[in-house]
Amino acid sequence: MKKIESFTINHLKLYPGLYVSRKDQKGDCTITTFDMRFTAPNREPVIDVPALHTIEHLGATYLRNSTYSDDIVYFGPMGCRTGCYLLMFGDLKSADVYDMILEMGEFILAFEGAIPGAKPDECGNYSEQNLEMAKYYVRNYLKELKEHKRFKYE
Numbered sequence: 001m002k003k004i005e006s007f008t009i010n011h012l013k014l015y016p017g018l019y020v021s022r023k024d025q026k027g028d029c030t031i032t033t034f035d036m037r038f039t040a041p042n043r044e045p046v047i048d049v050p051a052l053h054t055i056e057h058l059g060a061t062y063l064r065n066s067t068y069s070d071d072i073v074y075f076g077p078m079g080c081r082t083g084c085y086l087l088m089f090g091d092l093k094s095a096d097v098y099d100m101i102l103e104m105g106e107f108i109l110a111f112e113g114a115i116p117g118a119k120p121d122e123c124g125n126y127s128e129q130n131l132e133m134a135k136y137y138v139r140n141y142l143k144e145l146k147e148h149k150r151f152k153y154e
């Protein structure tokens with residue numbers, strides 16, 4: 001069986017950053033998948049589920065209501081809980097979305113109040129949210145992005 005491309009990345013050498021993990025082409029349409037790696041895999045604790053769920057809700061809300069909304073395909077958590085995936089229309093590089101990711105992070109850090117989509121009729125696990133821990137992880141992620149600007153797998 002063919003190995004999935006993301007499994008060929010040495011996760012022991014992977015650090016927090018904003019990476020292009022793949023590009024898919026069908027006809028004239030290109031979709032770029034970004035690996036928003038919040039923690040260093042297998043070396044730092046993973047993001048706890050309630051915080052990651054809150055990052056998903058707030059990040060998706062921001063992106064779907066931003067000037068970038070027409071280019072967003074998907075935003076959501078990685079199964080390994082070390083970050084999120086962002087899928088966008090276009091043949092893009094990390095530098096193309098860097099400012100947008102910073103803006104999304106600042107939105108999450110400034111957010112107060114009820115989490116969008118966190119009601120029983122809106123979400124299958126609505127009560128599992130943690131805004132303060134989401135802010136903790138996002139704050140650390142933005143600090144790493146600004147200090148290191150890791151855009152390429154090494």
